Amino acid sequence: MTTISDKPPRERILLTAHDLFYRDGIRATGIDKVIAEAGVSKVTFYRHFPSKHALILAFLDYRHARWISWFADALQRQAGRNSQGLMCLVPVLDEWFNNPLFRGCAFINTAAEFGDNFPEALEVCRCHKQDMVGIIAKLLPDSEIRMSLANAAAVAVDGAIVRAQLETQTPDAKTALAGFELILAGLNQAAFAG
Amino acid sequence: MTTISDKPPRERILLTAHDLFYRDGIRATGIDKVIAEAGVSKVTFYRHFPSKHALILAFLDYRHARWISWFADALQRQAGRNSQGLMCLVPVLDEWFNNPLFRGCAFINTAAEFGDNFPEALEVCRCHKQDMVGIIAKLLPDSEIRMSLANAAAVAVDGAIVRAQLETQTPDAKTALAGFELILAGLNQAAFAG
DNA sequence: CCCCATGTAGACAGACCTGTCCACATGTCT
DNA sequence: AGACATGTGGACAGGTCTGTCTACATGGGG
Numbered sequence: 033m034t035t036i037s038d039k040p041p042r043e044r045i046l047l048t049a050h051d052l053f054y055r056d057g058i059r060a061t062g063i064d065k066v067i068a069e070a071g072v073s074k075v076t077f078y079r080h081f082p083s084k085h086a087l088i089l090a091f092l093d094y095r096h097a098r099w100i101s102w103f104a105d106a107l108q109r110q111a112g113r114n115s116q117g118l119m120c121l122v123p124v125l126d127e128w129f130n131n132p133l134f135r136g137c138a139f140i141n142t143a144a145e146f147g148d149n150f151p152e153a154l155e156v157c158r159c160h161k162q163d164m165v166g167i168i169a170k171l172l173p174d175s176e177i178r179m180s181l182a183n184a185a186a187v188a189v190d191g192a193i194v195r196a197q198l199e200t201q202t203p204d205a206k207t208a209l210a211g212f213e214l215i216l217a218g219l220n221q222a223a224f225a226g
Numbered sequence: 227m228t229t230i231s232d233k234p235p236r237e238r239i240l241l242t243a244h245d246l247f248y249r250d251g252i253r254a255t256g257i258d259k260v261i262a263e264a265g266v267s268k269v270t271f272y273r274h275f276p277s278k279h280a281l282i283l284a285f286l287d288y289r290h291a292r293w294i295s296w297f298a299d300a301l302q303r304q305a306g307r308n309s310q311g312l313m314c315l316v317p318v319l320d321e322w323f324n325n326p327l328f329r330g331c332a333f334i335n336t337a338a339e340f341g342d343n344f345p346e347a348l349e350v351c352r353c354h355k356q357d358m359v360g361i362i363a364k365l366l367p368d369s370e371i372r373m374s375l376a377n378a379a380a381v382a383v384d385g386a387i388v389r390a391q392l393e394t395q396t397p398d399a400k401t402a403l404a405g406f407e408l409i410l411a412g413l414n415q416a417a418f419a420g
Numbered sequence: 421c422c423c424c425a426t427g428t429a430g431a432c433a434g435a436c437c438t439g440t441c442c443a444c445a446t447g448t449c450t
Numbered sequence: 451a452g453a454c455a456t457g458t459g460g461a462c463a464g465g466t467c468t469g470t471c472t473a474c475a476t477g478g479g480g
Binding site for chain 1: 249250251253254329330334335337338339340341342343345348351352355374375377378379380381382383384385386388389391392394395396401402404405406408409411412413415416
Protein backbone atom coordinates (compact mmCIF):
# COMPACT_ATOMS: atom_id res chain seq x y z
CA MET A 33 0.00 0.00 0.00
CA THR A 34 1.27 3.45 -0.83
CA THR A 35 -0.01 6.33 1.26
CA ILE A 36 0.58 10.00 0.76
CA SER A 37 3.37 9.98 3.32
CA ASP A 38 5.52 7.74 1.12
CA LYS A 39 5.68 10.28 -1.66
CA PRO A 40 8.39 12.88 -2.06
CA PRO A 41 7.83 16.26 -0.37
CA ARG A 42 6.92 18.24 -3.46
CA GLU A 43 4.18 15.82 -4.37
CA ARG A 44 2.90 15.72 -0.79
CA ILE A 45 2.66 19.50 -0.77
CA LEU A 46 0.88 19.60 -4.10
CA LEU A 47 -1.65 16.92 -3.21
CA THR A 48 -2.38 18.52 0.14
CA ALA A 49 -2.74 21.95 -1.42
CA HIS A 50 -5.08 20.49 -4.00
CA ASP A 51 -7.41 19.01 -1.43
CA LEU A 52 -7.46 22.11 0.76
CA PHE A 53 -7.68 24.68 -2.03
CA TYR A 54 -10.45 22.76 -3.72
CA ARG A 55 -12.44 22.12 -0.57
CA ASP A 56 -12.09 25.41 1.33
CA GLY A 57 -11.07 27.90 -1.33
CA ILE A 58 -7.64 29.27 -2.08
CA ARG A 59 -7.68 32.47 -0.13
CA ALA A 60 -9.20 30.72 2.89
CA THR A 61 -6.34 28.22 2.98
CA GLY A 62 -3.16 29.47 4.62
CA ILE A 63 0.29 28.23 3.76
CA ASP A 64 0.78 27.12 7.34
CA LYS A 65 -2.16 24.76 7.03
CA VAL A 66 -0.81 23.23 3.84
CA ILE A 67 2.58 22.80 5.48
CA ALA A 68 1.18 21.19 8.61
CA GLU A 69 -1.13 18.85 6.69
CA ALA A 70 1.56 17.86 4.20
CA GLY A 71 3.93 17.09 7.05
CA VAL A 72 6.83 19.16 5.74
CA SER A 73 8.73 22.09 7.15
CA LYS A 74 8.47 25.65 6.05
CA VAL A 75 11.92 25.68 4.52
CA THR A 76 11.11 22.59 2.49
CA PHE A 77 7.95 24.21 1.22
CA TYR A 78 9.66 27.39 0.14
CA ARG A 79 12.45 25.46 -1.49
CA HIS A 80 9.93 23.84 -3.81
CA PHE A 81 7.56 26.78 -4.30
CA PRO A 82 8.90 30.32 -4.15
CA SER A 83 5.54 31.74 -3.06
CA LYS A 84 1.89 30.94 -2.55
CA HIS A 85 1.30 32.49 -5.94
CA ALA A 86 3.45 29.79 -7.52
CA LEU A 87 1.72 27.08 -5.52
CA ILE A 88 -1.66 28.25 -6.77
CA LEU A 89 -0.53 28.03 -10.38
CA ALA A 90 0.97 24.58 -9.76
CA PHE A 91 -2.30 23.55 -8.17
CA LEU A 92 -4.25 24.69 -11.21
CA ASP A 93 -1.94 22.86 -13.58
CA TYR A 94 -2.18 19.69 -11.54
CA ARG A 95 -5.95 19.94 -11.24
CA HIS A 96 -6.25 20.52 -14.96
CA ALA A 97 -4.25 17.41 -15.86
CA ARG A 98 -6.09 15.29 -13.33
CA TRP A 99 -9.59 16.43 -14.22
CA ILE A 100 -9.16 16.30 -17.99
CA SER A 101 -7.74 12.81 -17.79
CA TRP A 102 -10.64 11.67 -15.61
CA PHE A 103 -13.15 13.35 -17.93
CA ALA A 104 -11.78 11.80 -21.11
CA ASP A 105 -11.59 8.40 -19.45
CA ALA A 106 -15.12 8.57 -18.04
CA LEU A 107 -16.51 9.53 -21.43
CA GLN A 108 -14.76 6.64 -23.07
CA ARG A 109 -16.21 4.29 -20.47
CA GLN A 110 -19.71 5.53 -21.32
CA ALA A 111 -19.20 5.80 -25.05
CA GLY A 112 -19.95 2.18 -25.80
CA ARG A 113 -23.27 2.17 -23.95
CA ASN A 114 -26.75 2.93 -25.16
CA SER A 115 -26.16 6.66 -25.14
CA GLN A 116 -25.66 8.48 -28.39
CA GLY A 117 -23.54 11.52 -29.10
CA LEU A 118 -23.64 14.09 -26.32
CA MET A 119 -25.91 12.04 -24.07
CA CYS A 120 -23.06 10.14 -22.50
CA LEU A 121 -22.14 13.40 -20.75
CA VAL A 122 -25.08 12.85 -18.44
CA PRO A 123 -23.87 9.78 -16.54
CA VAL A 124 -20.36 11.22 -16.48
CA LEU A 125 -21.48 14.39 -14.72
CA ASP A 126 -23.76 12.37 -12.51
CA GLU A 127 -20.79 10.35 -11.36
CA TRP A 128 -18.86 13.52 -10.57
CA PHE A 129 -21.70 15.32 -8.79
CA ASN A 130 -22.27 12.34 -6.52
CA ASN A 131 -18.69 12.25 -5.38
CA PRO A 132 -18.82 13.45 -1.76
CA LEU A 133 -15.76 15.61 -2.42
CA PHE A 134 -17.50 17.44 -5.28
CA ARG A 135 -17.17 21.18 -4.79
CA GLY A 136 -17.79 22.48 -8.29
CA CYS A 137 -15.24 23.26 -10.97
CA ALA A 138 -11.94 24.38 -9.50
CA PHE A 139 -11.42 26.77 -12.40
CA ILE A 140 -14.82 28.40 -12.21
CA ASN A 141 -14.29 28.75 -8.47
CA THR A 142 -10.87 30.29 -8.93
CA ALA A 143 -12.16 32.75 -11.50
CA ALA A 144 -14.99 33.61 -9.12
CA GLU A 145 -12.61 34.10 -6.23
CA PHE A 146 -9.99 36.23 -7.95
CA GLY A 147 -11.62 37.69 -11.02
CA ASP A 148 -9.37 40.04 -12.91
CA ASN A 149 -7.01 40.35 -9.96
CA PHE A 150 -5.04 37.24 -10.93
CA PRO A 151 -4.66 37.20 -14.71
CA GLU A 152 -2.29 34.22 -14.89
CA ALA A 153 -4.84 32.05 -13.11
CA LEU A 154 -7.62 33.29 -15.37
CA GLU A 155 -5.56 32.28 -18.37
CA VAL A 156 -5.20 28.73 -17.06
CA CYS A 157 -8.97 28.63 -16.54
CA ARG A 158 -9.57 29.69 -20.12
CA CYS A 159 -7.27 26.96 -21.43
CA HIS A 160 -9.00 24.41 -19.25
CA LYS A 161 -12.39 25.22 -20.70
CA GLN A 162 -11.00 25.21 -24.20
CA ASP A 163 -9.64 21.70 -23.68
CA MET A 164 -12.98 20.62 -22.33
CA VAL A 165 -14.72 21.84 -25.48
CA GLY A 166 -12.21 19.90 -27.55
CA ILE A 167 -13.00 16.66 -25.76
CA ILE A 168 -16.73 17.20 -26.05
CA ALA A 169 -16.37 17.84 -29.78
CA LYS A 170 -15.11 14.28 -30.21
CA LEU A 171 -18.58 13.04 -29.29
CA LEU A 172 -20.07 14.75 -32.31
CA PRO A 173 -20.11 13.82 -35.97
CA ASP A 174 -18.13 16.02 -38.29
CA SER A 175 -20.14 18.91 -39.64
CA GLU A 176 -20.03 22.64 -40.07
CA ILE A 177 -21.68 23.27 -36.74
CA ARG A 178 -19.69 20.69 -34.82
CA MET A 179 -17.64 23.18 -32.81
CA SER A 180 -20.64 25.40 -32.24
CA LEU A 181 -22.54 22.47 -30.79
CA ALA A 182 -19.60 21.39 -28.67
CA ASN A 183 -19.30 24.92 -27.34
CA ALA A 184 -23.00 25.01 -26.53
CA ALA A 185 -22.74 21.67 -24.76
CA ALA A 186 -19.80 23.02 -22.75
CA VAL A 187 -21.88 26.02 -21.70
CA ALA A 188 -24.53 23.57 -20.51
CA VAL A 189 -21.90 21.55 -18.63
CA ASP A 190 -20.71 24.65 -16.81
CA GLY A 191 -24.28 25.58 -15.97
CA ALA A 192 -24.95 22.12 -14.60
CA ILE A 193 -21.78 22.26 -12.51
CA VAL A 194 -22.63 25.49 -10.74
CA ARG A 195 -26.21 24.40 -10.18
CA ALA A 196 -25.10 21.06 -8.78
CA GLN A 197 -22.76 22.97 -6.49
CA LEU A 198 -25.75 24.79 -5.01
CA GLU A 199 -27.62 21.52 -4.62
CA THR A 200 -25.01 19.87 -2.40
CA GLN A 201 -26.41 19.06 1.03
CA THR A 202 -29.76 18.86 -0.77
CA PRO A 203 -29.69 15.28 -1.99
CA ASP A 204 -32.16 14.01 -4.55
CA ALA A 205 -32.53 17.51 -5.95
CA LYS A 206 -31.06 16.56 -9.32
CA THR A 207 -32.71 19.48 -11.08
CA ALA A 208 -29.32 20.50 -12.42
CA LEU A 209 -28.83 17.20 -14.16
CA ALA A 210 -32.43 17.07 -15.38
CA GLY A 211 -32.10 20.47 -17.02
CA PHE A 212 -28.77 19.49 -18.47
CA GLU A 213 -30.25 16.37 -20.03
CA LEU A 214 -33.08 18.36 -21.59
CA ILE A 215 -30.58 20.76 -23.15
CA LEU A 216 -28.47 17.95 -24.56
CA ALA A 217 -31.52 16.33 -26.14
CA GLY A 218 -32.11 19.50 -28.11
CA LEU A 219 -28.48 19.84 -29.16
CA ASN A 220 -28.24 16.19 -30.12
CA GLN A 221 -31.22 16.57 -32.38
CA ALA A 222 -29.47 19.36 -34.22
CA ALA A 223 -26.29 17.30 -34.46
CA PHE A 224 -27.87 14.21 -35.96
CA ALA A 225 -30.57 15.92 -38.00
CA GLY A 226 -28.73 16.05 -41.32
CA MET B 227 -28.28 65.67 -8.23
CA THR B 228 -28.07 63.04 -5.52
CA THR B 229 -24.73 61.38 -4.96
CA ILE B 230 -23.88 58.54 -2.65
CA SER B 231 -22.64 60.93 -0.01
CA ASP B 232 -26.12 62.40 0.48
CA LYS B 233 -27.55 59.10 1.60
CA PRO B 234 -27.78 57.93 5.20
CA PRO B 235 -24.83 55.97 6.59
CA ARG B 236 -26.37 52.53 6.49
CA GLU B 237 -27.17 52.86 2.81
CA ARG B 238 -23.72 54.26 2.06
CA ILE B 239 -22.13 51.27 3.76
CA LEU B 240 -24.34 48.80 1.92
CA LEU B 241 -23.77 50.33 -1.50
CA THR B 242 -20.04 50.51 -0.96
CA ALA B 243 -19.89 46.94 0.29
CA HIS B 244 -21.87 45.86 -2.73
CA ASP B 245 -19.46 47.40 -5.19
CA LEU B 246 -16.35 46.11 -3.43
CA PHE B 247 -17.65 42.63 -2.62
CA TYR B 248 -18.89 42.15 -6.14
CA ARG B 249 -15.78 43.49 -7.82
CA ASP B 250 -12.99 42.07 -5.66
CA GLY B 251 -14.64 39.20 -3.83
CA ILE B 252 -15.91 39.09 -0.27
CA ARG B 253 -12.95 37.60 1.51
CA ALA B 254 -10.56 39.90 -0.31
CA THR B 255 -12.44 42.97 0.87
CA GLY B 256 -11.63 44.08 4.40
CA ILE B 257 -14.02 45.94 6.64
CA ASP B 258 -11.56 48.79 6.88
CA LYS B 259 -11.76 49.31 3.14
CA VAL B 260 -15.54 49.39 3.17
CA ILE B 261 -15.46 51.88 6.03
CA ALA B 262 -12.95 54.15 4.35
CA GLU B 263 -14.73 54.09 0.99
CA ALA B 264 -18.15 54.63 2.53
CA GLY B 265 -16.83 57.60 4.49
CA VAL B 266 -18.13 56.45 7.86
CA SER B 267 -16.40 55.64 11.10
CA LYS B 268 -15.85 52.24 12.58
CA VAL B 269 -18.31 52.80 15.38
CA THR B 270 -20.98 53.82 12.92
CA PHE B 271 -20.36 50.73 10.88
CA TYR B 272 -20.60 48.36 13.83
CA ARG B 273 -23.72 50.10 15.05
CA HIS B 274 -25.48 49.19 11.83
CA PHE B 275 -23.94 45.78 11.22
CA PRO B 276 -22.88 43.66 14.17
CA SER B 277 -20.26 41.81 12.13
CA LYS B 278 -18.89 41.27 8.66
CA HIS B 279 -20.98 38.13 8.57
CA ALA B 280 -24.13 40.23 8.89
CA LEU B 281 -22.89 42.66 6.25
CA ILE B 282 -22.35 39.81 3.82
CA LEU B 283 -25.90 38.58 4.28
CA ALA B 284 -27.25 42.12 3.88
CA PHE B 285 -25.16 42.47 0.73
CA LEU B 286 -26.64 39.27 -0.69
CA ASP B 287 -30.19 40.38 0.10
CA TYR B 288 -29.60 43.74 -1.50
CA ARG B 289 -27.97 42.25 -4.54
CA HIS B 290 -30.81 39.79 -4.93
CA ALA B 291 -33.47 42.48 -4.89
CA ARG B 292 -31.52 44.68 -7.26
CA TRP B 293 -30.63 42.00 -9.77
CA ILE B 294 -34.03 40.33 -9.88
CA SER B 295 -35.72 43.67 -10.44
CA TRP B 296 -33.32 44.53 -13.25
CA PHE B 297 -33.76 41.09 -14.79
CA ALA B 298 -37.56 41.19 -14.78
CA ASP B 299 -37.53 44.71 -16.15
CA ALA B 300 -35.04 43.94 -18.92
CA LEU B 301 -37.07 40.92 -19.99
CA GLN B 302 -40.22 42.98 -20.16
CA ARG B 303 -38.43 45.55 -22.29
CA GLN B 304 -37.44 42.81 -24.75
CA ALA B 305 -40.70 40.89 -24.61
CA GLY B 306 -42.50 42.99 -27.21
CA ARG B 307 -39.77 42.64 -29.84
CA ASN B 308 -39.27 40.10 -32.54
CA SER B 309 -38.02 37.48 -30.12
CA GLN B 310 -40.26 34.62 -29.14
CA GLY B 311 -40.43 32.75 -25.86
CA LEU B 312 -37.01 32.15 -24.33
CA MET B 313 -35.13 33.97 -27.06
CA CYS B 314 -35.50 37.37 -25.41
CA LEU B 315 -33.06 36.11 -22.77
CA VAL B 316 -30.27 36.55 -25.30
CA PRO B 317 -30.27 40.36 -25.62
CA VAL B 318 -30.88 40.65 -21.87
CA LEU B 319 -27.76 38.66 -21.02
CA ASP B 320 -25.87 40.46 -23.76
CA GLU B 321 -26.70 43.75 -22.11
CA TRP B 322 -25.45 42.47 -18.77
CA PHE B 323 -22.25 40.90 -20.09
CA ASN B 324 -21.30 44.11 -21.85
CA ASN B 325 -21.59 46.16 -18.70
CA PRO B 326 -18.01 47.05 -17.79
CA LEU B 327 -18.77 46.24 -14.16
CA PHE B 328 -19.88 42.71 -15.03
CA ARG B 329 -18.10 40.20 -12.80
CA GLY B 330 -20.38 37.18 -13.05
CA CYS B 331 -23.23 36.21 -10.78
CA ALA B 332 -22.67 37.39 -7.22
CA PHE B 333 -24.39 34.27 -5.89
CA ILE B 334 -22.42 31.80 -7.94
CA ASN B 335 -19.27 33.64 -6.91
CA THR B 336 -20.23 33.56 -3.25
CA ALA B 337 -21.03 29.87 -3.38
CA ALA B 338 -17.69 29.31 -5.11
CA GLU B 339 -15.83 31.34 -2.52
CA PHE B 340 -17.36 29.86 0.62
CA GLY B 341 -18.87 26.53 -0.38
CA ASP B 342 -20.34 24.66 2.54
CA ASN B 343 -18.48 26.84 5.04
CA PHE B 344 -21.22 29.50 5.03
CA PRO B 345 -24.59 27.73 4.91
CA GLU B 346 -26.74 30.85 5.41
CA ALA B 347 -25.19 32.44 2.34
CA LEU B 348 -25.68 29.25 0.34
CA GLU B 349 -29.33 29.29 1.25
CA VAL B 350 -29.73 32.83 -0.10
CA CYS B 351 -28.03 31.72 -3.31
CA ARG B 352 -30.46 28.84 -3.69
CA CYS B 353 -33.44 31.16 -3.26
CA HIS B 354 -31.99 33.55 -5.79
CA LYS B 355 -31.73 30.86 -8.44
CA GLN B 356 -35.21 29.63 -7.63
CA ASP B 357 -36.62 33.10 -8.20
CA MET B 358 -34.72 33.33 -11.46
CA VAL B 359 -36.33 30.12 -12.68
CA GLY B 360 -39.74 31.52 -11.75
CA ILE B 361 -39.19 34.61 -13.86
CA ILE B 362 -37.95 32.59 -16.81
CA ALA B 363 -41.00 30.36 -16.59
CA LYS B 364 -43.20 33.36 -17.37
CA LEU B 365 -41.71 33.43 -20.86
CA LEU B 366 -43.09 29.98 -21.62
CA PRO B 367 -46.57 28.82 -22.52
CA ASP B 368 -48.38 26.73 -19.97
CA SER B 369 -47.70 23.03 -20.39
CA GLU B 370 -46.65 20.00 -18.43
CA ILE B 371 -42.99 20.56 -19.15
CA ARG B 372 -43.05 24.30 -18.55
CA MET B 373 -41.07 24.22 -15.32
CA SER B 374 -38.68 21.63 -16.69
CA LEU B 375 -37.93 23.88 -19.63
CA ALA B 376 -37.56 26.94 -17.42
CA ASN B 377 -35.14 25.01 -15.23
CA ALA B 378 -33.14 23.91 -18.25
CA ALA B 379 -33.03 27.49 -19.53
CA ALA B 380 -31.80 28.62 -16.11
CA VAL B 381 -29.01 26.04 -16.24
CA ALA B 382 -28.06 27.49 -19.61
CA VAL B 383 -28.14 31.02 -18.20
CA ASP B 384 -25.77 30.05 -15.40
CA GLY B 385 -23.46 28.36 -17.86
CA ALA B 386 -23.43 31.46 -20.05
CA ILE B 387 -22.68 33.64 -17.03
CA VAL B 388 -19.61 31.73 -15.91
CA ARG B 389 -18.33 31.45 -19.47
CA ALA B 390 -18.82 35.16 -20.07
CA GLN B 391 -16.91 35.77 -16.85
CA LEU B 392 -13.91 33.96 -18.31
CA GLU B 393 -14.21 35.94 -21.51
CA THR B 394 -13.86 39.35 -19.90
CA GLN B 395 -10.77 41.15 -21.11
CA THR B 396 -11.22 39.09 -24.29
CA PRO B 397 -13.69 41.26 -26.16
CA ASP B 398 -15.55 39.98 -29.21
CA ALA B 399 -15.24 36.44 -27.92
CA LYS B 400 -18.97 36.02 -27.52
CA THR B 401 -18.77 32.23 -27.62
CA ALA B 402 -20.68 32.09 -24.36
CA LEU B 403 -23.63 33.93 -25.82
CA ALA B 404 -23.47 32.00 -29.08
CA GLY B 405 -23.66 28.68 -27.26
CA PHE B 406 -26.44 30.02 -25.09
CA GLU B 407 -28.47 31.03 -28.11
CA LEU B 408 -28.05 27.60 -29.68
CA ILE B 409 -29.30 25.95 -26.51
CA LEU B 410 -32.32 28.21 -26.30
CA ALA B 411 -33.26 27.47 -29.88
CA GLY B 412 -33.50 23.79 -29.01
CA LEU B 413 -35.52 24.42 -25.86
CA ASN B 414 -37.84 26.83 -27.61
CA GLN B 415 -38.58 24.22 -30.23
CA ALA B 416 -39.68 21.82 -27.50
CA ALA B 417 -41.78 24.52 -25.87
CA PHE B 418 -43.71 25.50 -28.96
CA ALA B 419 -43.87 22.11 -30.63
CA GLY B 420 -47.31 21.05 -29.39
C1' DC C 421 -30.59 73.79 29.61
C1' DC C 422 -29.69 69.25 29.39
C1' DC C 423 -30.24 64.54 27.42
C1' DC C 424 -29.21 61.50 24.14
C1' DA C 425 -28.96 59.63 19.61
C1' DT C 426 -25.82 59.85 16.18
C1' DG C 427 -21.85 60.90 14.26
C1' DT C 428 -16.29 61.50 13.99
C1' DA C 429 -11.08 59.98 14.54
C1' DG C 430 -8.11 56.80 15.84
C1' DA C 431 -5.65 53.63 19.28
C1' DC C 432 -5.65 48.97 20.57
C1' DA C 433 -5.89 43.73 21.29
C1' DG C 434 -5.61 39.32 19.50
C1' DA C 435 -5.56 36.60 15.70
C1' DC C 436 -3.81 35.07 11.28
C1' DC C 437 -1.07 35.66 7.01
C1' DT C 438 3.34 35.30 4.16
C1' DG C 439 8.00 34.83 3.84
C1' DT C 440 12.91 34.75 6.06
C1' DC C 441 16.20 33.04 9.07
C1' DC C 442 18.76 30.09 12.43
C1' DA C 443 20.64 25.77 14.38
C1' DC C 444 20.67 21.15 13.64
C1' DA C 445 20.00 16.08 11.67
C1' DT C 446 20.63 12.54 8.04
C1' DG C 447 22.03 10.07 4.07
C1' DT C 448 24.60 9.84 -0.37
C1' DC C 449 28.33 10.44 -3.39
C1' DT C 450 33.27 11.15 -4.06
C1' DA D 451 36.36 11.35 5.92
C1' DG D 452 34.37 15.21 4.05
C1' DA D 453 31.12 17.90 1.03
C1' DC D 454 26.60 18.62 0.03
C1' DA D 455 21.73 18.22 -0.86
C1' DT D 456 17.79 17.66 1.63
C1' DG D 457 15.28 17.47 5.46
C1' DT D 458 13.52 19.07 10.53
C1' DG D 459 11.46 22.49 14.21
C1' DG D 460 10.59 26.81 15.44
C1' DA D 461 11.43 31.83 16.18
C1' DC D 462 10.73 36.07 13.95
C1' DA D 463 9.35 40.38 11.25
C1' DG D 464 6.00 42.98 9.12
C1' DG D 465 1.68 43.07 7.38
C1' DT D 466 -3.60 42.60 7.46
C1' DC D 467 -7.83 41.20 9.52
C1' DT D 468 -11.97 41.78 12.80
C1' DG D 469 -13.93 43.83 16.53
C1' DT D 470 -13.69 46.88 20.96
C1' DC D 471 -12.51 50.86 23.14
C1' DT D 472 -11.85 55.90 24.49
C1' DA D 473 -12.52 60.76 23.73
C1' DC D 474 -14.86 64.19 21.38
C1' DA D 475 -18.46 66.89 18.25
C1' DT D 476 -23.24 68.16 16.94
C1' DG D 477 -28.02 68.89 16.78
C1' DG D 478 -33.03 68.17 17.99
C1' DG D 479 -36.72 67.45 21.72
C1' DG D 480 -38.49 67.71 26.40
